[in-house]
Amino acid sequence: MEPVTALLALFAVDFLAVVSPGPNFLLVTASSIRQGRAHGIAAVLGILSANLIWVLAALLGLALLFEVVPWLYGAAKILGGAYLLYLAVQYWRAPAHSAGDHMPRPAASGSAYARGFLTGLTNPKSLVYFGSVFTLFVGPSSPRWMELAAGTIVLTNGALWYGGVALLFGSSRAQRAYRSIERPLNRVTAVLMGAFGARLLLDRE
Numbered sequence: 001m002e003p004v005t006a007l008l009a010l011f012a013v014d015f016l017a018v019v020s021p022g023p024n025f026l027l028v029t030a031s032s033i034r035q036g037r038a039h040g041i042a043a044v045l046g047i048l049s050a051n052l053i054w055v056l057a058a059l060l061g062l063a064l065l066f067e068v069v070p071w072l073y074g075a076a077k078i079l080g081g082a083y084l085l086y087l088a089v090q091y092w093r094a095p096a097h098s099a100g101d102h103m104p105r106p107a108a109s110g111s112a113y114a115r116g117f118l119t120g121l122t123n124p125k126s127l128v129y130f131g132s133v134f135t136l137f138v139g140p141s142s143p144r145w146m147e148l149a150a151g152t153i154v155l156t157n158g159a160l161w162y163g164g165v166a167l168l169f170g171s172s173r174a175q176r177a178y179r180s181i182e183r184p185l186n187r188v189t190a191v192l193m194g195a196f197g198a199r200l201l202l203d204r205e
Contacts, residue, residue, distance in 0.1 A: 003146050010137040011153050017133070018157045022125045023084055023196050024116075028162045030091065030189050031112050032170035033178045040166030042109035046116025048158050053121065054130040055151045061140050062131055073131070077200050080122030084197030087119065092190035124200040 024047050032040025054062075066073040120126060138150040168174065178185065 003143070006137045007146065007149050007153065010134070010150055011157070013133065013137075014154055015157050015161075017125065017129055018161045020125070023087075023119050023123045023193060024125075024162065025165065026189055026192055027087070027115060027119045028165050029169050030186075031115070032166045032168075033174050033185075034094075034182075035112065036175070037166055037170030039109050039112040040170045041163065042112035043116035043119075044159065044162040044166050046113040046118075047120040047162060048155055049113075050117050050120025050123075051126070051154055051158055052151070054126050055134075055154055058130045058134045059138070059140060059142075059147050059151075062135070064140075066131055073127075076127055077124070077203065080124060080127060081197040081199075081201035083118055083122040084124075084193050084200065087115070088190045088194035088197060090190075091186050091193060094186045124196060124203075127200075 028040055028043050028047070031043040134150075134154075138146055142150075
């Protein structure tokens with residue numbers, strides 16, 4: 001496959017992977033709607049940092065590493081599944097606030113960045129995508145300019161999509177609507193996060 005054709009194909013596949021719902025989307029949505037745009041953007045930056053690590057790992061031969069050391073892939077799945085289950089418990093136990101309460105808005109966004117980073121690292125979609133699909137288009141033998149272009153594509157798609165999600169759900173209108181359905185929405189988020197985590201732990205492939 002010609003380099004330009006490969007990059008165009010990567011752009012299309014990566015965009016579809018980014019916009020498909022998963023733990024990253026759930027985290028950005030929850031962070032933005034519960035704590036505002038600043039926290040949503042902080043979570044996005046954490047996810048992008050994790051994606052950068054995934055890109056570098058893939059370019060250095062992540063797929064080959066998993067083939068040579070198969071237990072490492074299993075260990076990554078266990079850690080990822082456990083963290084997603086931890087997030088599920090946190091969302092399930094999150095207290096609801098009445099209409100007169102102020103939404104929780106911590107001064108620092110460091111916790112949102114950390115959650116975004118850890119969620120991006122443990123995301124089962126990322127594990128599969130960068131461990132196999134990404135390497136179909138670019139890998140350790142690709143020219144340097146192509147590696148840089150591939151990394152730019154991944155980070156740009158993530159920044160545009162998740163950034164847009166943070167801006168949308170971090171609006172004051174979205175936060176007002178959230179107050180009326182806070183508890184059921186937290187529970188739905190918890191169930192979905194838990195489902196992703198359980199699937200990762202139970203997958204034997």
